[in-house]
Amino acid sequence: MSQPSQLHENKPPVYPAVNYLNADRGVWSWLTTIDHKRIGVMYLISVMIAFLLGGIFAMALRVELLTPGPTIMGANTYNRMFTLHGVVMIFLFMIPAIPGVFGNFCLPLMLGAKDVAFPKLNLLSLYLYWTGATLVLAGMVMGGTDTGWTFYTPYSTTTPTTLFPVLLGIFILGFSSIVTGLNFIVTIHTLRAPGMGWMRMQLFVWAIYATSIIQVLATPVIGLTVLLVGIEKVGGFGLFDATRGGDPVLFEHMFWFYSHPAVYIMVLPAMGVVSEAIAAFSRKNIFGYKMIAYSSLGIAFVGFFAWGHHLFVSGQSPFNDGAFAVISMLVGVFTAIKVFNWVATLYRGAIAVKTPLIYICGFLFFIVFGGMTGIAVATVSLDVHWHDTYFVIAHFHFIMVGAVIMAFLIAVHYWFPKMFGRMYHEGWGMVAASLIVLGFNATFIPQFLLGNAGMPRRYYMYPERFQALNVASTAGASLLAFGFVIILIYLIYALVRGEVAGDNPWDSRGYEWMTTSPPPKHNFDETPIITKDPHSYQEPGEEVEHVVI
Amino acid sequence: MSSSDTHVPNPHLAHHYETIEKQDYAVRLGMWLFLGTEVLLFAGLFLGYTVYRHFYHEAFHEASRHLDLWAGATNTVVLITSSLSVALAYDAIKRGKTKRCAALLIFTIACALAFLVIKGIEYSHKFQEGALPGKWYHYAEVTAPGANLYYTVYFLTTGLHAFHVIVGMSILIWLLSRVLRGHFSESYYVPVELGGLYWHLVDLVWIFLFPLLYLI
């Protein structure tokens, strides 16, 4: 599909009068929609609410940790707070966010398709999400559980706190995840536009494909595991109870068999977003397309063999420790391949210094730093000291917040004009982005130092000598929170009063930009015929065009 | 196939698929993916079995001798036969033989019921004997350490399997109702195929459960 650069046309941007947002009217039309775009928008609203909630829990934790002793809450409340922070952030935000919002919205558009393979199942996945999320929140209202989001037995099977709604919620959220993944895999296999072979798919599509494979394969195991915990709690079946002959470490094996690949469910779509954005904001053909595509599959595959690194100090045999340590480090190779290719794409590109680019820079730094600390904690002898300290917390927040949430923000800003036809205020975007990158560093770098100095995680009180770093971390968290609030404000403003963006304000070569912004209900007026490679800005031998977008 | 009748749209073709062949392909792939998730679900329980067998092989060996072999073997034959009948039902509707398909589906559903009844009888015996999971165990006949976990694994695996039998049976009843109402024919039968696939999975799980629980 040859698309002349929009920049050379002197037409003012147009907002299509009829598009997917207003094609059918009324709340009922939204609640019964099978339009993947509307489902994506509803996911967006839902996950942002979840993120807000998880963020409030995080701020509560950080405020509590301002002083070595009790600050604003009791110990039991603190335990419930970090449990719910984890559960809400992971199951209600991180896992569903990028696939649910941008996978749903963009995937069919990127494939030149009219919808996902099973549109009604898509709606079902949204309803399953809402049901699961409501149950988890109900559990929170009923007092919440204090087991940590990892539900280790035997505490989780004997705790007097409200466990069932949370477990049931997670079980149902698992189904939502499976249904989404299944839908996307079939969509990618069967609904590509004519001319789009596998090697002509955009990199976000490859990322979603790899993610969906993990969702389908790994999620059933966590479903079973939380079901067994629930049964154990009620029935005393002894499966994970040492006093009845059971093995608590078996729980950990089963739990982490999902929960480690789960982090790749979170990070792979993020990497896909970054691939899209880097190509667009350096206006250059992506460097190493095949390697980025294959490395996504590589991460998905090898990621399944690494779960034992969560069991280094749980009584797992040293042999297994070593084996899992080596495999865990291998996953870093694939990430390194991607980082290399991303940087090579940026190199000598026509860099557009826009809000998404700030996040891209943040992302690159955080994923390298977070990834390297991942290799560090994968070293058994070191992890023996770092396990269950703030070092681990800092490591995974570098990836989950530093990489994944940066990428989520890239996705929001990059595709906001596509989804809503309007542009946000660039100045405020830059301000918020700077606050967030700065705030993030201020929040989590002290936590590396704290963990290394020995401060344990999930501890309500700590020795005096750790206070300075804790205060620094909380200050950083406040900056972060402030940044997010600013984003929320200007995005809502942009929804109603933003400038009209036009079909393709970034002059991106993604196929989702080859239709109007917002798109019509049926996506494309004519089924596109794909003739070029994806992310194609220059013909072979052509120079990079340095223009301002 | 009605590929020559391109101007008569297939009523079963969804708007976003080019051809009915593509749609059928998609639907089958979706079903196999779903079956893949079921395999992983049961894998966790099979893991539980193998782990506790590893710890308590004596208790597992002894306890399996106390299961009702004939009940288990009969159930195996029942499920295998029901797999045959559902495969024949699919073949029948592919040839447009609605009545034969319905009869075979009824037979399959009857087999599913028989399975559940036999299982129910087995369970009731266990409740009477005290051969119960975890902390409820008080079966005097098997005293090797870990026997209670044998029954934990037994009830969990057969329980989850029985749940799938019920789900499968419900799917078959729904399909039967559609067959009787004439929804399917030699040109549209994919849902019967998919329901059959689900039923075969239920059979597959039992094919492994039976020897692991009853025989070794």
Place this chain on the structure above:
Amino acid sequence: MAHETSDSPAAKDEHHPHGVGRYWLVWALLLVFTATTVITGRMDLGGANIFIALLIATIKATLVVLFFMHMTEAPGANRLVFVVSLVFSIVLMIGVFGDLWTRNPMSLPSGAPTTEAPER
């Protein structure tokens, strides 16, 4: 029973690549294997019992998957999906057993008292 189209179980055409005969054959084989496994299961063959039982179960499962579930005619993607799900089930077991087989015997939750002296 209505005789609508060709009724022969061996009727073949492009939409019915094989007759129903093969289903009956598979069923018969499955019954034979079931009988075999019941008989060998109750014999005492030592360590071979488990192996034989699993082997027969695998053969039966393969028959069901290939013929009843039409895996022989299925597109490659469907086959890949099924095989991959089996592979990862095995990965789960291998990962856990790597741990169990190499643990210090005293840290296994077996109820039987250990008669081995602790290491060191």
